Amino acid sequence: MVRQPLQETAIAITARKEFEDLLAEEIPHLRRYARALTGGVDTADDLVQDCLERALRKRALWRPGGRLRSWLFRMLYRLYLNRRKRAAVEQRTLEHERGLLDASPATDRVAAHIEAADVVQALTQLPHEQRAAIVLIALEDVNYREAAWILGVRVGTLRSRLSRGREALRRLSADETAAPPLRSVK
Amino acid sequence: MIGRGLDGPGSHDDGSDRITHDDLMAYAEGRLPPGIVRRARVENWLRTHPADAARVRAYMHQDQCIRSAWGDVTNETIPDRLLPDRIRQQRRPTARPWLRPTAMVAAFALAMVTGFIAGRADLGGATPQADSDPRTSGEVAAQQQPITPAHGDIATGAGAAPLADGVLHPTTGAAGPLIPTESTHAPELRIAPVPEMMPPPAPATAPGGV
Numbered sequence A: 001m002v003r004q005p006l007q008e009t010a011i012a013i014t015a016r017k018e019f020e021d022l023l024a025e026e027i028p029h030l031r032r033y034a035r036a037l038t039g040g041v042d043t044a045d046d047l048v049q050d051c052l053e054r055a056l057r058k059r060a061l062w063r064p065g066g067r068l069r070s071w072l073f074r075m076l077y078r079l080y081l082n083r084r085k086r087a088a089v090e091q092r093t094l095e096h097e098r099g100l101l102d103a104s105p106a107t108d109r110v111a112a113h114i115e116a117a118d119v120v121q122a123l124t125q126l127p128h129e130q131r132a133a134i135v136l137i138a139l140e141d142v143n144y145r146e147a148a149w150i151l152g153v154r155v156g157t158l159r160s161r162l163s164r165g166r167e168a169l170r171r172l173s174a175d176e177t178a179a180p181p182l183r184s185v186k
Numbered sequence B: 001m002i003g004r005g006l007d008g009p010g011s012h013d014d015g016s017d018r019i020t021h022d023d024l025m026a027y028a029e030g031r032l033p034p035g036i037v038r039r040a041r042v043e044n045w046l047r048t049h050p051a052d053a054a055r056v057r058a059y060m061h062q063d064q065c066i067r068s069a070w071g072d073v074t075n076e077t078i079p080d081r082l083l084p085d086r087i088r089q090q091r092r093p094t095a096r097p098w099l100r101p102t103a104m105v106a107a108f109a110l111a112m113v114t115g116f117i118a119g120r121a122d123l124g125g126a127t128p129q130a131d132s133d134p135r136t137s138g139e140v141a142a143q144q145q146p147i148t149p150a151h152g153d154i155a156t157g158a159g160a161a162p163l164a165d166g167v168l169h170p171t172t173g174a175a176g177p178l179i180p181t182e183s184t185h186a187p188e189l190r191i192a193p194v195p196e197m198m199p200p201p202a203p204a205t206a207p208g209g210v
Helices: A004-038 A041-057 A068-086 A088-110 A114-123 A128-139 A144-151 A155-178 B021-028 B037-048 B050-075 B084-125 B132-143 B148-164 B169-178 B186-191 B201-209
Strands: none
Touching: A004 A041, A004 A068, A004 A128, A004 B050, A004 B084, A041 A068, A041 B084, A068 A088, A068 A128, A068 A144, A114 A128, A114 A155, A114 B050, A128 A144, A128 A155, A128 B050, A144 A155, A155 B021, A155 B050, B021 B037, B021 B050, B037 B050
């Protein structure tokens, strides 16, 4: 009974270390998706931090056969949804402000491609579920099944979010190229 | 224009000539690898349907924009606070405060059980109601009137006092006035329950007492 623990902890430490290394590899992707979801650098990193904490806590639930990135993305997306829910009202205003504040770094980076700024701006006006789907598909190399699992919906739902979102985006960014660019807040 | 996937998303087999909106998306997202029949059909379709061709271009453009806006986030330096090592270390101190209330609850429950058993043991030792009730209430009345209705619990709380130590002081604080009122019984009350806090004494005394 008592002889095992020492050995076990050694194994446990290696396992944990391995897991943490794998986790570290995914951080850039998590940050990117979180950034695209929230639009803000700090908000995104807060989300990623929550996600990593949770992943470390729930490590036992991850089966090494599965794709760690999908597992993490699913977790991240849920945390994102929770946050939205928790701060539903206040979030709305925050997001508007955030959209404005973060427009600066984002537009800086995108400055070379003015159209990109349009699409990014239009994205913020989409329903968040549609935005999450489009951005996930555009940024990550995932198939629809994985993406649907990450977002916690069925493949059919994912498809319809994508197509509705893309159409809306098309209309919005077309509008915005036509209209003066300063119509961000309403 | 386009057949809007009446046959359900992606449910067509390659035999059907119908081009769905899903096909257009798949094509725009690069999900139709070259050489596949469906891809050739979509390309054919687009040649003769400029509106859909524009749509596909728009979708491709959306993805390009998204990638150019956030693509290089993956190359940014990861802030320290996101490193797993760091997170694990930060987690530890937060784990304890979380445990503390649990420990308090556990200690409190233990104290209650102990006190309860002690109370019963006490009852079993002497006459059922006559012993603890009138005596303690009398003493409580002498010391402090407002607590009278709760005196039964308070007596048991006093029994748990040595066990609970620092943690339970709020509870024993309520019981405080009783502790000094030793009389002949109180010392037994305080010491007795500690060793026998668990089941053993209860079945032994309870049947006789109650």
